[in-house]
Amino acid sequence: VGLENKxxxxxxxxxxxxxxxxxxxxxxxxxxxxxxxxxxGEGGWFFDVNxxxxxxxxxxxxxxxxxxxxxxxxxxxxxxMVNLSYFPLTLSHIPAIQLSAKISELLQGSYTTFFSxxxxxxxxxxxxxxxxxxxxxxxxxxxxxxxxxxxxHGSTLGALSATAQANRRIKYDPAVPGFLHVPPPYSxxxxxxxxxxxxxxxxxxxxxxVINWEGSETVxxxxxxxxxxxxxxxxxxxxxxxxxxxxxKKHDVLLIVDxxxxxxxxxxxxxxxxxxxxxxxxxxxxxxxxxSGYLPLGATAVRSEIYEKFKENGKQDHLRHISxxxxxxxxxxxxxxxIEIIENEGIVDRVSRLGESILLELRELESLDKVGEVRGVGxxxxxxxxxxxxxxxxxxxxxxxxxxxxxxxxxxIIGRNGDxxxxxxxxxxxxxxxxxxxxxLRFMVQVIKSVLREGC
Ligand code: PLP
Numbered sequence: 294v295g296l297e298n299k300x301x302x303x304x305x306x307x308x309x310x311x312x313x314x315x316x317x318x319x320x321x322x323x324x325x326x327x328x329x330x331x332x333x334g335e336g337g338w339f340f341d342v343n344x345x346x347x348x349x350x351x352x353x354x355x356x357x358x359x360x361x362x363x364x365x366x367x368x369x370x371x372x373x374m375v376n377l378s379y380f381p382l383t384l385s386h387i388p389a390i391q392l393s394a395k396i397s398e399l400l401q402g403s404y405t406t407f408f409s410x411x412x413x414x415x416x417x418x419x420x421x422x423x424x425x426x427x428x429x430x431x432x433x434x435x436x437x438x439x440x441x442x443x444x445x446h447g448s449t450l451g452a453l454s455a456t457a458q459a460n461r462r463i464k465y466d467p468a469v470p471g472f473l474h475v476p477p478p479y480s481x482x483x484x485x486x487x488x489x490x491x492x493x494x495x496x497x498x499x500x501x502x503v504i505n506w507e508g509s510e511t512v513x514x515x516x517x518x519x520x521x522x523x524x525x526x527x528x529x530x531x532x533x534x535x536x537x538x539x540x541x542k543k544h545d546v547l548l549i550v551d552x553x554x555x556x557x558x559x560x561x562x563x564x565x566x567x568x569x570x571x572x573x574x575x576x577x578x579x580x581x582x583x584x585s586g587y588l589p590l591g592a593t594a595v596r597s598e599i600y601e602k603f604k605e606n607g608k609q610d611h612l613r614h615i616s617x618x619x620x621x622x623x624x625x626x627x628x629x630x631x632i633e634i635i636e637n638e639g640i641v642d643r644v645s646r647l648g649e650s651i652l653l654e655l656r657e658l659e660s661l662d663k664v665g666e667v668r669g670v671g672x673x674x675x676x677x678x679x680x681x682x683x684x685x686x687x688x689x690x691x692x693x694x695x696x697x698x699x700x701x702x703x704x705x706i707i708g709r710n711g712d713x714x715x716x717x718x719x720x721x722x723x724x725x726x727x728x729x730x731x732x733x734l735r736f737m738v739q740v741i742k743s744v745l746r747e748g749c
Pocket of ligand 1: 354
């Protein structure tokens, strides 16, 4: 792109200010690296300050589900902001009322929702609700939470304590007491042994054992994503979540389903747990796709029977938890419009249909020596790279970096799981906007195929 000198100077100045003042998330400081500065977006594509164009194969941080530039969503925010710019949820406002009712309808049960600003906060809220619920339900000893290794549940200290990825926690531990971890249903690298049938069900049964070992009277909840996303796209059978739900029920342990990534169509169902028939979570947490990333919003939806326990009139029986901006009127208005579009455009069915054919295409890559396994559900894909297919030796850091850089060079942004532990950082992650055109999706698949076939 032919940029004029003045523009080039302005860009240089921006880069310098970025380096001097802007702290980037999850990034190692690198004097030589140039930050990618986004300027403008169109659907699933964005342009940087140099005018270079990229297809966003990870939807920002898995949140830009309807892509850039939906005027109806911006209009909903604008109208709400000029009408009622801010209103606290110690009181009430119409978009929050309507959104809480809509969430209950989408969850196909009777749910009451507490709003916050992010996925981390939604999970923190869930933990506090679960502990208080058990106390008010006559089981004050139930305070522990179980989550899986590889899980990511957020960056705040409680949510980070449920998170079990070394790279996220080193130098921030010790964690909040009361969080336990169990093996994930990761059949490709099962801790229960090679080629063990139904190893994901063994992982579910392990939760049962841990609850017994700990004493069920001490366990408040199990928190899990229906499909581990950032931890390497781990896709168990539909039976896994059913089994975990049964175990939770048996022990009076709350099933907290983290739908921060998987909610609102990402996996080809409105919510990820809906792939497992008959599962009705006690608590569902949401963020990201709730607003397609247009404004921040987190939500913690709680089965109404649980909420009932907070209606007692003791001095401290209500939920003493508050978020100034949680459930901001503009964020709720944006979420309502976002959900309306998802429903009107049949996004969920589209993701299910197109996702299956993309997965089939990507699976062809399993014939390559360096591709250990291709996994996916809906528009959430993981490609696990290896050095030695038989031994499943994880691909080197250099290989991972090269593949991602080669995709970027061809105009495609993809992600990866990241950990300092070798073997836990070798999965490419692909999660395009749910509204991507078929042409865009073909471009994405073709770039990935060509890069992986070239080698690293
Ligand atoms: N839960 C899951 C599964 C996530 O992937 C994330 C973020 O990536 C979070 C929770 C935390 O969300 P947030 O970054 O909005 O706090």
